[in-house]
Amino acid sequence: MHDQSKEGFPLSGLRMDDESSELSSEEKLLNDVFVKDSIPPWLAGSGYVGLAAISTATVPMMFPQLKWYLVLSAYVVAPLLAFCNSYGTGLTDWNLASTYGKIGLFIFASWVGQHGGVIAGLAACGVMMSIVSTAADLMQDFKTGYFTLSSPRSMFVSQLIGTALGCVIAPLTFWLYWSAFDVGNPDGMFKAPYAVIFREMAILGVEGFSALPQHCLAICSFFFFAAIAINLLRDVTPDSVSKFIPLPMAMAVPFYIGAYFAIDMFVGTVILFVWEKINRKESEDFAGAVASGLICGDGIWSVPSAILSIMRIDPPMCMYFKPSLA
Structure with a gap:
């Protein structure tokens, strides 16, 4: 009986055990390197508070419609949205910063109202999108650093350097495009469809649903629930059937851009x-x-x-x- 049980273990099973132990040791090495250079919480907290103070003082100078207390409110709410976006981006590789920015756009546009609500909503949307998007980008950097055995602290410092450079390069790049092309022309090369969409959403936030065309809200609600139903259908059907069901998000992207x-x-x-x-x-x-x-x-x-x-x-x-x- 002992001999039969001994003969019953195939070599492939032993090989699988070796691979499992090797994989565990590899995962242990990844975890050890990743947690070795942790970022002190006081550094992250003080950096965020410092940026919030700078933005609260400077953003109202550029956009007077967005008062200082509105900027401060955006910085208070943004960490919660940044966490949600970072978690979703880590799972799906899909950065939905614009979606969270639209939340701020509607809230602040309706908060300010008729007197400057459009500009205030767009500016608040930009502030919240920059916070939420940067958090998701940092999550992707940490994800890459984890698999490449890179130091999280070096990834964080690189993100800081890149963000600082972006504060200079991004305005210059925008000026280059603005000088070279007819940005915003619906018949030109750079139509800037997002600019029109976000401006209309800001106007919608100020004026309310009464500004929408007839049956527009009903049509949007129908397609919203239809997208959820199609996604649920993909999840509950077998793989042989679900692979023929289209992705609503992928279908919606061309309509946007x-x-x-x-x-x-x-x-x-x-x-x-x-x-x-x-x-x-x-x-x-x-x-x-x-x-x-x-x-x-x-x-x-x-x-x-x-x-x-x-x-x-x-x-x-x-x-x-x-x-x-x-």
């Missing part, structure tokens, strides 16, 4: 599909790196494009498609 995003995603999906058929192992290893390079390349090209536009240099050939007048 235009069809060009959907076209980019479609082309990338076709490339990945063909790549998987040719070499599945290679596609699994390098698909993320290739996709990141294509996305970065698409964004980086806008800078030299802006410079060429400022210098009034036109391409030798340009194709433009528009509907016929007939």
Whole structure:
């Protein structure tokens, strides 16, 4: 009986035990490195209080409609929303900072009312979005640092340096775009659809639901609950069925930022599909790196494009498609 039980253990089982112990030791190493350089709570707390004090004093100078107590209120509420967004971003890799910013937009726009509520709501939305988005970005940095055995303290310092540089580079970049292109023109290259959407939401926050077109609220409510129902349907159906059910969030993205995003995603999906058929192992290893390079390349090209536009240099050939007048 003893011999049979001994013979009953296959070598694959022993190999699995070795892999389990190796995985546990690897996870232990990741955890040890991650918690070794912890960030003191007093440093994080004092830094946030200091930034809140600076913003409370300076933001009303740039936007007089947003009083100092409104900025302070935004900084009091923002940590709760930042925690929710960071948790969701860590789970899904989807940063929903704009969604939390819209909460502040509606609240502060209706709080100020008719006398400057639109500007106050937009400014408060920007303040809350910067806080919530930075927290989610830091969560992603910590997530990357955990898997790469990087020091969390060095990641935090890098985030501080990057944020400080962004305070200088971002306004200069905006000025470059503003000088080179007709930003906001619905017929131009940079239509700025988010600017129109957020301004209309601020007006909605000031005037209330009476400013909406007829049946608009009912249609929005219908699609809201329809999206929830479709997501629930994906969760309860088997994998053989759920893979054919579309994602409501993915369907909604092109409506926000235009069809060009959907076209980019479609082309990338076709490339990945063909790549998987040719070499599945290679596609699994390098698909993320290739996709990141294509996305970065698409964004980086806008800078030299802006410079060429400022210098009034036109391409030798340009194709433009528009509907016929007939």
